[in-house]
Amino acid sequence: xxxxxxxxxxxxxxxxxxxxxxxxxxxxxxxxxxxxxxxxxxxxxxxxxxxxxxxxxxxxxxxxxxxxxxxxxxxxxxxxxxxxxxxxxxxxxxxxxxxxxxxxxxxxxxxxxxxxxxxxxxxxxxxxx
Numbered sequence: 041x042x043x044x045x046x047x048x049x050x051x052x053x054x055x056x057x058x059x060x061x062x063x064x065x066x067x068x069x070x071x072x073x074x075x076x077x078x079x080x081x082x083x084x085x086x087x088x089x090x091x092x093x094x095x096x097x098x099x100x101x102x103x104x105x106x107x108x109x110x111x112x113x114x115x116x117x118x119x120x121x122x123x124x125x126x127x128x129x130x131x132x133x134x135x136x137x138x139x140x141x142x143x144x145x146x147x148x149x150x151x152x153x154x155x156x157x158x159x160x161x162x163x164x165x166x167x168x169x
Contacts, residue, residue, distance in 0.1 A: 102156075
């Protein structure tokens with residue numbers, strides 16, 4: 041695996057909460073997912089990619105974010121069902137010949153996602169201390 045796991049381990053719910061919180065500041069991009077899933081301790085390249093795809097799936101299916109493209113300082117959600125959007129993400133992030141951190145899809149938090157992120161901020165552990 042080309043990415044090193046940090047010593048600190050976090051459960052998936054905590055990683056998801058941190059991901060949501062990052063979405064309060066800007067659109068989420070692949071690097072956010074792939075940076076954070078390292079804290080779950082994936083042991084292979086496939087597991088690493090699978091963890092990131094699972095986080096994207098959770099964001100979309102829980103109604104916390106919309107997948108799409110950006111341009112002119114705007115987010116343009118993809119058309120299609122959640123299943124179709126996630127199939128597209130999975131195809132982008134599963135290709136072994138592509139560095140998934142640069143297979144761009146942008147996620148914009150919904151109102152429910154912003155609310156969940158604010159709730160997560162209150163319960164996340166202090167990771168700096």
